[in-house]
Ligand SMILES: Cc1cc2nc3c(=O)[nH]c(=O)nc-3n(C[C@H](O)[C@H](O)[C@H](O)COP(=O)(O)OP(=O)(O)OC[C@H]3O[C@@H](n4cnc5c(N)ncnc54)[C@H](O)[C@@H]3O)c2cc1C
């Protein structure tokens with residue numbers, strides 16, 4: 001288990017400037033901090049000229065060691081805004097071991113009134129910032145910030161990106177030598193795009209020599225303020241004497257970057273389809289969103305309330321990493337929606353309803369920061385939930401409930417998205433470079449790129465029929481709020497969940513039925529849900545008068561969850577199955593082989609499905625992941641997590657087991 005990293009511990013000097021207690025160093029030199037940032041980082045990387053030269057649809061990727069107060073990021077954003085054309089994008093990736101708390105960040109950034117329009121947007125999105133990769137979508141997607149929360153040497157090796165300009169800003173080398181090591185500079189070189197530039201405020205000789213040895217050509221240049229000299233450089237290429245880093249396995253490699261028309265079909269308008277459409281639309285794509293029903297969110301994504309619940313593991317599994325990153329991303333998107341109607345951050349309490357669960361919870365509480373999750377004993381849990389409870393549990397203060405259709409509507413509202421209801425796609429055909437969506441003899445739409453977001457229905461297409469997706473029926477029960485149930489103040493979960501009322505109704509969920517294919521709500525599953533409520537809290541059961549309700553009158557809805565065998569979603573480009581089996585047939589004899597054969601991609605064909613019972617957490621970030629695959633951008637998740645979600649994982653496993 002990794003130690004939990006605290007927020008930055010700051011002292012404020014008599015000028016109101018922050019200073020790190022751990023590193024005994026300043027975040028920026030003094031009130032000329034702004035000039036210094038602009039000179040050291042923006043000017044030395046020629047960002048004004050490079051921003052001005054970006055075409056519409058172009059982007060520049062900046063990488064930084066040490067996000068700190070975000071001053072460098074905000075200055076870069078301001079310059080970008082001043083000089084880049086509409087339709088160009090800025091992508092900023094920054095690693096930070098000790099993120100500032102939100103109040104500290106606000107206080108530090110109040111020093112720069114001229115940055116206020118940018119600062120305000122950053123602060124509004126500075127929630128849910130926890131360990132690992134955290135994506136922030138700013139200015140309607142024109143600016144993307146990916147924060148890697150953790151030690152630079154642990155996080156950067158997980159990053160898959162091509163950085164055009166590096167800012168090295170990790171406190172003075174003498175005070176923080178860990179941020180200036182040969183090992184870290186090797187990572188900067190691995191991630192550097194051809195012709196990448198780099199700059200830093202220090203001119204320390206050994207830093208310069210180590211950067212040169214990593215493949216950069218560094219030069220001293222006159223400094224500014226207290227700095228006599230600083231360093232700037234360019235990436236010349238990977239040094240010959242150093243072994244080249246291992247490339248991704250060909251079946252997980254990036255498909256050849258696309259050029260030409262930026263038009264896509266997204267099939268299915270639940271959480272996965274709407275998120276995918278939103279991520280592409282934010283990148284300037286024209287998206288046709290096809291849905292068989294008359295409206296968005298009519299199937300699994302149509303429940304009145306879903307829970308933002310984090311089923312974590314203390315062992316840092318790919319799923320657990322995905323959940324922490326996905327939760328942060330969804331939580332930030334929700335800030336754009338109407339609190340109390342579309343969602344509520346009332347917190348989520350997971351009860352320790354038996355000894356095994358209590359033990360699991362204790363492990364989790366020590367593996368994650370308390371602002372993400374902490375333990376409550378039974379009296380504390382009761383005080384938090386506002387009802388009588390028999391157990392304490394784990395509390396997620398930033399969690400809550402969401403009305404999933406509201407999130408879908410918000411994501412599908414871009415002017416770049418064409419909404420096409422009543423379109424039931426039965427077949428996909430590739431003609432020239434276009435994917436055509438057909439319903440019998442009717443051509444519904446066509447585009448060079450298609451994304452399948454139809455949950456388990458994607459198996460109906462020949463191209464994706466082999467994906468191992470299963471449907472699990474689930475039913476929720478709607479319960480009218482009573483005067484006594486108004487005290488319920490958080491979502492409470494045991495085996496089931498119940499949420500504080502939305503518009504006068506509580507959602508109680510949910511059954512799991514692996515056998516039934518029928519979506520008519522059943523009495524048996526309503527009764528099952530009431531049993532789940534009784535297990536959560538007999539007191540709440542009484543407050544809701546649940547025993548006195550006529551079971552025949554209970555209302556609710558049922559839908560299918562769609563799960564994969566490893567419970568991870570399926571997100572990314574798809575290969576042509578028969579050609580794939582031929583290309584990598586050798587794996588059935590020797591699983592360690594990595595044939596040098598390029599993957600036979602189905603060009604322009606992608607999948608976003610398999611979100612199981614946690615689509616609220618995984619689907620929105622999967623939209624960003626898919627857009628990153630399509631646009632050849634920095635991935636919003638660690639490489640290993642993106643591979644764990646990759647559609648090709650199943651075909652590889654099958655080959656290795658000799659089953660194809
Ligand atoms: C009872 C229940 C309770 C749940 N509770 C929670 C919870 O508390 N928290 C949580 O995070 N998650 C929860 N989930 C899971 C969550 O709802 C799903 O993970 C999520 O909605 C999946 O979104 P999706 O877009 O992949 O699928 P869907 O919402 O099912 O959307 C797929 C869409 O594609 C359309 N479609 C399919 N094929 C075609 C085609 N060929 N042509 C045109 N349209 C097509 C369908 O009509 C549908 O609208 C719950 C699910 C259920 C069933």
Ligand SMILES: C[S@@+](CC[C@H](N)C(=O)[O-])C[C@H]1O[C@@H](n2cnc3c(N)ncnc32)[C@H](O)[C@@H]1O
Pocket residue numbers: 008026027028065066067068069070071072073095096097098099150151152153169170171176178179
């Ligand atoms: C000088 S400050 C960065 C200032 C920042 N660029 C700004 O614009 O405000 C250095 C930052 O590096 C972070 N840091 C120090 N050691 C680190 C490490 N090993 N990994 C990641 N971040 C680290 C510190 O927590 C601190 O926030």
